[in-house]
Amino acid sequence: MSYFDVASSAPLHPVARQALQASLDEGWADPSRLYREGRRARLLLDAAREAAAEAVGCRPDELVFTSSGTRAVHDGVAGVLAGRRRAGKHLVVSAVEHSSVLHSAAAHEDLGGSVTQVGVGREGAVSVEAFRAALREDTALACLQSANHEVGTEQPVAEAAEACRAAGVPLFVDAAQSLAWGPVAGGWSVLAASAHKWGGPAGVGLLAVRKGTRFSPQGPADERESGRAAGFENIPGMVAAAASLRAVRAEAVEEAARLRELTELIRTRVPELLTDVEVVGDPVRRLPHLVTFSCLYVDGESLLHGLDRAGFSVSSGSSCTSSTLTPSHVLRAMGVVSEGNVRVSLPPGTGAAEVERFLEVLPGVVGEVREKLGAPVAGAEGTAEAVTVDALGMTCPQPVIELGRAIGRVRVGGTVTVLADDEVAAVDIPAWCYTQGHEYVGAEPRPDGGNTYVVRRGM
Amino acid sequence: MSYFDVASSAPLHPVARQALQASLDEGWADPSRLYREGRRARLLLDAAREAAAEAVGCRPDELVFTSSGTRAVHDGVAGVLAGRRRAGKHLVVSAVEHSSVLHSAAAHEDLGGSVTQVGVGREGAVSVEAFRAALREDTALACLQSANHEVGTEQPVAEAAEACRAAGVPLFVDAAQSLAWGPVAGGWSVLAASAHKWGGPAGVGLLAVRKGTRFSPQGPADERESGRAAGFENIPGMVAAAASLRAVRAEAVEEAARLRELTELIRTRVPELLTDVEVVGDPVRRLPHLVTFSCLYVDGESLLHGLDRAGFSVSSGSSCTSSTLTPSHVLRAMGVVSEGNVRVSLPPGTGAAEVERFLEVLPGVVGEVREKLGAPVAGAEGTAEAVTVDALGMTCPQPVIELGRAIGRVRVGGTVTVLADDEVAAVDIPAWCYTQGHEYVGAEPRPDGGNTYVVRRGM
Structure with a gap:
């Protein structure tokens, strides 16, 4: 068996396992208590925070442990948006952020905020110019991942942070995919990450908020983790997360x-x-x-x-x-x-x-x-001037398969018209044309649903 | 060393440790994935949910794992309040709920909701009559703990649930302190608990929401745990939580x-x-x-x-x-x-x-x-008619010590006047009178802060 999906979740790193087991005996008590079990737990927690902060590249008092990377994102984005309410209600995100960021943005819109999504090029990166152009007078926060979770493309975070600094806007960086490989470069303001992505245990996230960033935790008050992450501290998990982050960094x-x-x-x-x-x-x-x-x-x-x-x-x-x-x-x-x-x-x-x-x-x-x-075979030499394919009711990948077959029946310069109501076709038909060297003429909505797509054979 | 603070946090139960270690190898993958590591993780998660649901006394599809008991409370209360928004914005809580419930109530007030706190008797229990009387036409939710975390008093949850049922109001039960000892009796609607209180690991809470209870999860959307607990599942923790709950129940x-x-x-x-x-x-x-x-x-x-x-x-x-x-x-x-x-x-x-x-x-x-x-010695026989004590600037327990000393200097029927600005004095002076058999005459605010307390010697 080969597990090739570490971007979803990594198996527990041996160092994480050791640290977890070692701290189960000393890390279960309430670290806010005065008695010795509490003091021992507090020592473990403080050491874990220092180690994690060093790996992130921030001060220990700028970093809290959350219960997941998702919570770090949700609570980090909400905290800055609330802290900077006076600056405005505008949020900038890249179009390829993790769903936790996009769901935070949607929640912000539900509360009356506005969101600008910055698009990406065909290789998955935002352009710094487009990112800068999205920043406004009333922008409370901008979010840019360090690297994309689906295609691996690194984003120009340092340059985006510089643009944000010039505009007086804090930059939130979702570093979930990259933190194992090194600290995030540049002047970010807030950073989130998730331990199970680097071989730490599930149930531990990191949220770093640079001093000077206005931050107002949302939801009911709770005194744990400087008021930024509600709930009793999972200290063995935090210790294991910090230890494994150091370990993967040593080999990075x-x-x-x-x-x-x-x-x-x-x-x-x-x-x-x-x-x-x-x-x-x-x-x-x-x-x-x-x-x-x-x-x-x-x-x-x-x-x-x-x-x-x-x-x-x-x-x-x-x-x-x-x-x-x-x-x-x-x-x-x-x-x-x-x-x-x-x-x-x-x-x-x-x-x-x-x-x-x-x-x-x-x-x-x-x-x-x-x-x-029944996928089409490449290279068929057709003679027809125009062919129409009815792919209504078919789902991905069938409409593109029908298109691929039909293109073999028309001459170069001839057209294929595809009727399709699977919403994925709107993405896949133009993308298919691009990869296959055909011309995507366009699409028209159909009165009874779906679209009529027209493609001209290019080669 | 004797650790006598299990109400704060329990040492890890041996069964929890075993279950945690056994599931570290199989429980790290994403349970929503189709490949075998994901399917194995899903099996563990499903089994943990079934075991926990059986111990709680609900259906597996009514129970989700949260990242802590605090999160179960915060998200459970917010979810019902939002789900029952049309019924009204009134929330009932007992005055002795855990801070997580009271902080949820405060957050509800900040959002424009209203809250009634039901007081308790000297032994710490609400009366069912008072609880029932607090329910209104516009009450969206009522909260009552199963047992108090500071004094151990059990609340009349089954009777309160009956009163709530009659009024058409769901009852939320914080069962953090009692779940180790048995299921919560009666027709509750929502229940929250925390694994580290019964010897499970930190970082795992339970939230049970009975079918038919209107519930609308708050915060950014997330597909995990039926949309009720955001963040990647900490499956080893969940397995350990469920296994240790069964184990403590077997010995309960x-x-x-x-x-x-x-x-x-x-x-x-x-x-x-x-x-x-x-x-x-x-x-x-x-x-x-x-x-x-x-x-x-x-x-x-x-x-x-x-x-x-x-x-x-x-x-x-x-x-x-x-x-x-x-x-x-x-x-x-x-x-x-x-x-x-x-x-x-x-x-x-x-x-x-x-x-x-x-x-x-x-x-x-x-x-x-x-x-x-310098605590007072009991039994001193005083002769003075009235004595005034200046305890301004002194903090607990000094004002009561000064009062205790002064009471020895007055005759039975004589009075002691205490000037004090420590806010705790307002609680402790009347309570001290009660326990010592003296009459608490009353308190008047002082123009420059604090109060003037008057006590009449009773014996």
């Missing part, structure tokens, strides 16, 4: 170089091994351990099941998986194909042999799904 | 009987061993393992330090401890003395010898503090 440079070679191998080999595939995300400015690609004419669920049977655990941003009904907002914002999407994120210690084996089995798994779905 | 009847004898011994012996002491809380309808008493003319911090040096870890609801500046709202609501307060809460397995040893050292520790503070 070497491991990053090693894993970057392996993900580079996947980036290079997948397009050689498979037709109709697109590797997405920035090829250079990216996380070392993560690579994402999309296979046309394949549904995500069949692909995940096939890879699982072959011994590989990966995730997918496709809509056609049991756990989600809409395609990844990240792939959608990038304008890339979302069907047959595979995210490979390698845990530290992954061997080259495992990756080689993955590359061996992948073509067979993809081929099997394509055969079952 | 026997252990309750054993510990009840030990706390009964403390209730009986403390007033024999010490003068000027009051055992508080209901002597019969109470938690089996918890007993609270207050020692006049002693400050809580010195008492805790003295007991800690003697090898006993207890807590105090006194104001005069480092961790708090105001006296316990529970003791205040009961109208009992808050100075020199000691709460003893025995962990399962506490031996009789430990309790005997505690009773041996207690008089010496109390005596030492009283001697240092």
Whole structure:
């Protein structure tokens, strides 16, 4: 079995396990109590906070432990928005933030705030100019992830922080995907992270708020963690989180170089091994351990099941998986194909042999799904001037498969018209045209639902 | 060392430790993923939910795991208040709820809601009549703890639930202190609890919401735990919480009987061993393992330090401890003395010898503090008609010590006037009169702060 989904959750790091077990005996008492069990718990908590703050690059009194990365994001965003209420109610986020940030933004809108989403380029990064342009007089907060969780693209956080500083706006950085690899560069104001992403235990997040950042915790008062994270402290978890963060950091440079070679191998080999595939995300400015690609004419669920049977655990941003009904907002914002999407994120210690084996089995798994779905064969030479395909009622990836078949029946310069009401088609048909070298003429809404898409054969 | 503060936090139960360690290997993956690590994690989570639901006495789909008992309370109260917004904005709570409930009530008031606090009798229980009378047409929710965390008094939850049912109001029960001993009786609608109180790990709470209770989760959306508890699931913690709850329940009847004898011994012996002491809380309808008493003319911090040096870890609801500046709202609501307060809460397995040893050292520790503070000696026969004591600027327990000394200087029927600006005096002087058999005549505010208290010697 090869677990290639560390971007979702990492197995517990051996150091985390040791630290957890060692602190179960001393870390269960209330650290605010005066008696010795309380004092011992307090010592453990203080040491964990110092270690975590050092790894984050902040002062211990700027960092609190939360009960998850999600809570760090929810409470961090809400705290700054409330603390800066007088500055205004405008929030800036990138379009490819983690759902916890986007859900915080939606909650802010529900409370009467306004939100600007800054779009990204085809490789998944915001441009600093676009980010700067979104900042307004009444902007209370701007949010930018350090690196994207689905495609691995690093964002220009240091430059965005500089733009924010110039505009007098605090920058919130979701560092969940990158903190294992190093501290976040630049003058961020608030930072959130999640321990189980780096091999720490579940149930521990980090929230760092730089001195000078106006912050007003929301929700009922609670005296724990400087009033910023309600609930009795999970000290063994905090100790394990801090210890494992130090441990992964100690190995980070070497491991990053090693894993970057392996993900580079996947980036290079997948397009050689498979037709109709697109590797997405920035090829250079990216996380070392993560690579994402999309296979046309394949549904995500069949692909995940096939890879699982072959011994590989990966995730997918496709809509056609049991756990989600809409395609990844990240792939959608990038304008890339979302069907047959595979995210490979390698845990530290992954061997080259495992990756080689993955590359061996992948073509067979993809081929099997394509055969079952009747995927088009490339290179057909058609003669028709125009073909219309009725894909109404079909779901991803079927409309694109129908389009792919039909394009083989028209001449170069001829058109295919697709009627489709699956909402994913609106993302995948233009993206498919881009990857296949055809012209996406456009789409018109249909009176009874869905759209009429027109594509002109380019080659 | 004897740890007698299990009401704050319990040492990890051996079963919790085993379950935690066993599930670290299988419970780290994302339970919403389709691959085998995810499916294994999901199985563990489902089994933990079933076990916890059985112990609570609800259906598995009515129970979610939260990141703490505090979060279960905050999110449970907010969820019902929002879900029943159309019924009204009135909230009923007892005056002796845990701070997490009272802070939730305060947050509700900040948002424009109204709150009725139902007072308690001198033994710490609400009357069902008073609770019923507080319910209104526009009451969205009523909250009543199963048993009090500071004095151990059980509340009439089943009767309160019946009154709520008749009024069409859901009842929220904070069961943090009692769940280890058995399920909460009666037709409650929402229940919250905290694993570290029964020997489970920190970082796990329970929130049960009965089907049919309108509930609208607040804060940013998150798909975890039916949308009721944001953040990646801490599955090893949940497994350990459920397993240890079953384990303590299996021993509960026997252990309750054993510990009840030990706390009964403390209730009986403390007033024999010490003068000027009051055992508080209901002597019969109470938690089996918890007993609270207050020692006049002693400050809580010195008492805790003295007991800690003697090898006993207890807590105090006194104001005069480092961790708090105001006296316990529970003791205040009961109208009992808050100075020199000691709460003893025995962990399962506490031996009789430990309790005997505690009773041996207690008089010496109390005596030492009283001697240092110059506590009054009972029985002095005074002759003066009236004496005035200036205790301005003095903090608890000094104003009561000055009063105790002065009372020895007046004749029976004579008066002592005390000038004091420590806010605790407003609680402790009337309560002191009650316990000492003197008449509390009343208090008048002083133009430059504080009060003038008048006491008539009764015996």
